[in-house]
Amino acid sequence: MDIDAFGIEAAALLRLLPTGRPRLLALGEPTHGEDALLHLRNTLFRQLVEEAGYRTIAVESDCLRGLAVDDHVTGATTEPLDDLMGRGFGHGLGASAANRELVAWMREFNEGRPSADRLRFAGFDGPLEIHAAESPRRSLTTLHTYLADHGDADLLPCPAHTLDGLLGADARWTEPAAMRDPARSVGRSADASRLRLLADDLLALLDAQAPLLIAAHSREAWDRARLHARTAVGLLRYHHAMADPSPHRMTRLLGVRDSMMADTLLDLAGRGPTLVFAHNAHLQRPRSSLRMTGLPLLHWWSAGALVAARLGEEYAFVATALGTIGHRGVDAPPPDTLEGMLYALPGDRCLVDPAALADRASVPRVSPWFGYAPLDPSHLGDCDALVFVKDLPPRTGQDPASTTPGP
Structure with a gap:
């Protein structure tokens, strides 16, 4: 078949991109929980680090938990790796052998390097699990403490005990039934409404006092406080949407989640070239x-x-498509689908320029398993590159993240 295919190497990938080295290089996956795809990600990240100066990786995991992983890889903490993997990831991702390999390699790479040259880790998802959204307590109280300790405490909109009283028991925020029943959500209560105003005031104060706060402590500490501020505002917005009884409830929840993700990615773009890894559905342009x-x-x-x-060509999206996932009942793709055309190519995996497929008619593939999303042929023109993996190997264990429907 006359489709140009390349090995999946950083140099070949960067040659396909409009800017050569975008600030955010997003690599998508069409299903969760497959270490084969994460190992591919790890290999590509190593090459981007060693050959193209990338220094940050951002993954679809809890942004606040990710701070512990970042501290570990930069050498700021010495927590045992087993303990870190248990508390540093959301969505069950700490159980992944490939994620463990990534963290261990990043820490090893950083040893003896100056701080400006160290690798950094970030989660860019909100503290949102399939069963519940987190209470805003952690983000709000961390932000309030930071402002009280390093800023002008007289300008705080409320004392800490006011936040504590309005927050109440965390269990009312994490009520599992609220994911399906808006009447069980606390998100539109009088306490939640007041907390939304206070969170906005705290974020505004953080921004207004940036010169004082950065001089008193550090830019790194201010950036982390702002992550907590954005997360508090986003969580309260998410809980508000959870209490929405209208038919648009789920659309609003999906939109709020990705808006929170986008805010964190835009912040990370200021660090320099970053590899972003998440489900295709969170990274695509359409x-x-x-x-x-x-x-x-x-x-x-x-x-x-x-x-x-916002970023234009400084954002690049590389979609991943799959041939088979035998252990999920996803067999060889029909030849008239995009995946079917790629399946006919030699080799187990390849990198393809989407332009080579632009004029080839194909029909959408239908997956028999809810956890795998085939690539929509109409989206091909919005991809900067395409990674194809022919056959995923059988799984040896069960990753909780692999059971999560959708992105």
Whole structure:
């Protein structure tokens, strides 16, 4: 077949991109929980680090938990790796052998290097699990403490005990039934409404006192405080949407989640070249869609779409497509699908310029398993490059993240 295919190497990938070395290079995956795809990500990141000066990786995991991983890889803490993997990742990702390999390699790479040359780790998802959204307590109280300790405490909108009283028990925020029943959510209560105003005031104070705060402590500490501030505002917005009884509830929740992701990615773009890894649906430029039982097809703008609108060519998206996932009942793709055309190529995996496929007619592939999302042929023109993996190997264990429906 006359399709130009390349080995999956950083140099070949960067040659396909408009700017050569974008600030955010986003690598998507069409399913979660497959270490084969994460090992591929790890190899590509190592090459980007060694050959192109990339120094940060951002993954689809809890942004606040990710701070502990960043401290570990930079040498700021000496926590045992087993303990770190248990508390440093969301969505069950700490159980992944490939994620463990990544963290260990980053720490080893950083040993003896000056701080400006060290690798950095970031989670860019909100503290949102499939069963519940986190209480805003952690982010709000961390932000309040930082402002009280390093800023002008007289300008704080409330004392710490006021926040504590309004927050109440964390269990009312993390009520699992609220994911399906808006009436069980606390997000539109009088306490939650007041907390939204206070969170906005705290964020405004953090920005207004930036010169004082950075001089009193450090830019790194201010950046982390701002992450907590954004997360507090986003969580309260998310809980507010959870209490929405309208038919647009799920669309709003998906949109709020990706908006939180986009804010973190835009902040990371200021660090320099960063590899971003998440589900294709969170990184693509066209509107994303998701089908859930009992609901019409849901559409929202992904984090990638939001970031691309702001960064232009400084954002690049590389989609990943798959041939088979035998242990999930996803067999060889029909030859008239995009995946079927790629499946006919020699080799187990390859890198393809989407332009080589632009004029080839194909029909959308349909997956028999809810956890795998085939690539929409109409999105091909919005990809900067395409990675194809022919066959995923059988799984040897169960990663909790692999059971999560959708992105």
